[in-house]
Amino acid sequence: MGLASGISWPTIWDTLRLGSFAQNPGDIHGLPHYWFSRRCDDLSQHPAFTVKLLHKDLRLALELASQRNICVPHLSLTVKDYEEAEARQWSNYSTTKVRCLPL
Secondary structure (H helix, E strand, O other), rough: OOOOOOOOHHHHHHHHHHHHHHOOOOOOOOOHHHOOHHOOOOOHHHHOOOOHHHHHHHHHHHHHHHHOOOOOOOHHHHHHHHHHHOOOOOOOOEEHHHHOOOO
């Protein structure tokens, strides 16, 4: 979506590498612990980023893509996963809770 919007690849890369995604859970060193632990199922762990917050951001990104006529089928599918997660009352869980959805 960034490239289709005219943002250069180096700018996109630096944003991902140096921005908040480069922290945990985007940090490749943190992924095994974060994604494969049961921490995402425990509300007492105070998730850093919740299902409802990511769902909002994903909807905004999908709306932006739609306004610019950019095809983002994977984003559309991801939004559907987060819609289902919210329907299951998982709004306050960690974003990784969606891994518990049936395939």
